[in-house]
Amino acid sequence: MExxxxxxxxxxxxxxxxxxxxxxxxxxxxxxxxxxxxxxxxVVTIAAIVYFVASHGLATFITDGVSLSGLxxxxxxxxxxxxxxxxxxxxxxxxxxxxxxxxxxxxxxxVCAAVFMTQIMPGLGKRVLQPVIELLAGIPSVVFGFxxxxxxxxxxxxVFPGQGIGIAAGAIVLSFMILPTxxxxxTDALSNLQRGLKEGSFALGATRWQTIYxxxxxxxxxxxxxxxxxxxxxxxxxxxxxxMVIGNAPHIPHSLFESASTLTSxxxxxxxxxxxxxxxxxxxxxxxxxxxxxxxxFVFIVRFLERRNNR
Amino acid sequence: xxxxxxxxxxxSVFYGEKEAIKNVSLAFSPREVTxxxxxxxCGKSTFLRSLNRMNDTIGGVRxxxxxxxxxxxxxxxxxxxxxxxxxxxxxxxxxxxxxxxIYENIAFGPRYHGVRKKKQLDEIVEECLRKSALWExxxxxxxxxxxxxxxxxxxxxxxxxSIAVKPKVILMDEPASALDPVSxxxxxxxxxxxxxxxxxxxxxxxxxxxxxVSDKTAFFYMGKVVEYDKTDKIFTNPSQKATDDYISxxxx
Numbered sequence: 001m002e003x004x005x006x007x008x009x010x011x012x013x014x015x016x017x018x019x020x021x022x023x024x025x026x027x028x029x030x031x032x033x034x035x036x037x038x039x040x041x042x043v044v045t046i047a048a049i050v051y052f053v054a055s056h057g058l059a060t061f062i063t064d065g066v067s068l069s070g071l072x073x074x075x076x077x078x079x080x081x082x083x084x085x086x087x088x089x090x091x092x093x094x095x096x097x098x099x100x101x102x103x104x105x106x107x108x109x110x111v112c113a114a115v116f117m118t119q120i121m122p123g124l125g126k127r128v129l130q131p132v133i134e135l136l137a138g139i140p141s142v143v144f145g146f147x148x149x150x151x152x153x154x155x156x157x158x159v160f161p162g163q164g165i166g167i168a169a170g171a172i173v174l175s176f177m178i179l180p181t182x183x184x185x186x187t188d189a190l191s192n193l194q195r196g197l198k199e200g201s202f203a204l205g206a207t208r209w210q211t212i213y214x215x216x217x218x219x220x221x222x223x224x225x226x227x228x229x230x231x232x233x234x235x236x237x238x239x240x241x242x243x244m245v246i247g248n249a250p251h252i253p254h255s256l257f258e259s260a261s262t263l264t265s266x267x268x269x270x271x272x273x274x275x276x277x278x279x280x281x282x283x284x285x286x287x288x289x290x291x292x293x294x295x296x297x298f299v300f301i302v303r304f305l306e307r308r309n310n311r
Numbered sequence: 312x313x314x315x316x317x318x319x320x321x322x323s324v325f326y327g328e329k330e331a332i333k334n335v336s337l338a339f340s341p342r343e344v345t346x347x348x349x350x351x352x353c354g355k356s357t358f359l360r361s362l363n364r365m366n367d368t369i370g371g372v373r374x375x376x377x378x379x380x381x382x383x384x385x386x387x388x389x390x391x392x393x394x395x396x397x398x399x400x401x402x403x404x405x406x407x408x409x410x411x412x413i414y415e416n417i418a419f420g421p422r423y424h425g426v427r428k429k430k431q432l433d434e435i436v437e438e439c440l441r442k443s444a445l446w447e448x449x450x451x452x453x454x455x456x457x458x459x460x461x462x463x464x465x466x467x468x469x470x471x472x473s474i475a476v477k478p479k480v481i482l483m484d485e486p487a488s489a490l491d492p493v494s495x496x497x498x499x500x501x502x503x504x505x506x507x508x509x510x511x512x513x514x515x516x517x518x519x520x521x522x523x524v525s526d527k528t529a530f531f532y533m534g535k536v537v538e539y540d541k542t543d544k545i546f547t548n549p550s551q552k553a554t555d556d557y558i559s560x561x562x563x
Binding site: 123194196197198199200201202203204205206207210214215218219 | 363365368370392393394395396397400401403405407408409410411419420423424469472473475476
């Protein structure tokens with residue numbers, strides 16, 4: 001049984017409260033000011049970036065007279081030609097197709113790996129596999145690009161017609177880069193699943209596989225999708241590794257194994273050759289603005305999924 | 312079918328090296344409620360979970376001894392735990408409805424045991440909800456999420472779900488300890504109702520609940536059964552001093 005509470009503390013302690021309270025007021029104030037300052041720096045920086053990108057990106061349409069629909073739907077990109085052309089559709093197409101394909105390759109791999117690590121062999125998963133996959137996240141993108149260029153591209157060239165460079169190569173490299181994101185988020189979601197749900201399913205006579213695909217996966221689906229969307233968003237924004245393997249031809253390719261470009265790769269390639277304030281430079285900012293807008297859309301999708309998950 | 316009920320003989324359960332259940336033998340009669348009482352850590356939940364081999368799902372647990380149902384020892388390696396768990400249902404302390412509709416929660420089990428026709432599933436769902444006194448409250452929203460139900464309703468849904476596979480025995484691990492008194496009363500009523508068709512084994516920390524709902528009571532202490540007898544006898548005239556001390560709150 002519990003010990004009865006003994007109240008033998010001397011009363012004196014209560015009278016000292018006023019002197020104790022003072023430093024705490026100071027502490028609270030300092031803490032509040034400091035954290036507020038940090039948040040302000042963050043918010044101002046983000047707002048400044050958005051403003052900067054938007055002001056340059058919109059200048060293309062406002063001061064340089066390039067039409068928005070022309071940029072979004074134009075097929076030809078030739079900013080330095082006699083008649084400059086600013087058609088960014090090939091890049092938009094390249095970005096979407098590489099990141100979508102990468103997600104299609106990486107999502108099943110990542111989710112299945114997470115299922116293995118949490119449901120089939122949790123011991124090995126936690127001790128060995130998870131650290132290995134987290135290591136994958138730390139590999140610099142230039143290394144991914146280099147490996148892609150020396151292994152993936154020659155492989156594709158030997159198997160499929162064409163140069164090997166192109167959307168397929170980009171998507172494969174990207175899929176490895178976003179695998180840790182998808183796997184880590186899926187692993188967290190699966191291991192946070194209320195243990196009772198699995199037991200409830202076992203107790204009704206369901207096997208482990210039935211439990212996994214009828215209870216575990218459907219219950220955690222919003223979180224699994226969050227991982228996929230975050231992975232896609234990373235793939236969408238990745239420049240270097242893609243640029244190394246995609247070929248950088250400014251047109252929509254006829255096959256997955258033909259040279260193409262993405263929004264990010266054209267920005268990194270052209271950026272050094274333009275003069276600040278020129279139409280070409282501003283057009284690149286417009287592409288950056290499209291990237292930024294896409295990032296916002298991805299964030300909104302993640303938010304939406306999280307809200308569904310919490311319901 | 313032979314009505315032999317469920318029994319454990321010389322059952323020991325080990326967590327690694329630690330022996331949590333020490334050579335326990337207990338027999339449960341059909342159409343009776345048996346309460347397992349005892350202080351925390353005495354092994355009553357472990358014992359309950361070994362009855363449908365739920366301990367298999369956590370690593371490092373080893374079981375020795377025999378558990379018999381319908382003349383079969385379920386503690387043998389070759390036993391199909393899927394069929395076993397169809398015979399022995401389970402309800403937990405925290406209601407754990409699946410994140411699906413009320414209908415799907417109940418249809419989940421029967422689907423795995425070969426019931427595919429919609430009409431038949433409809434009948435099972437209605438029957439189970441009626442048996443668990445949930446039909447009137449839920450018949451107009453069978454296809455809305457089970458998570459929208461109150462805690463007490465969720466627990467009754469979990470009981471309905473467990474009877475949907477037509478078990479012989481229902482194991483309940485503190486089924487009402489997370490519920491308010493009104494919901495608890497409803498669950499207890501339900502247990503009294505279900506007793507007509509099933510044998511029920513219930514772990515509880517609530518002495519009054521044990522006295523109210525059970526026909527027999529087993530008092531567990533340090534992994535052993537100290538006393539197992541008719542509930543009336545245990546609560547009015549226990550033969551062991553330890554039992555008397557526990558039910559009157561002198562230790563535990």
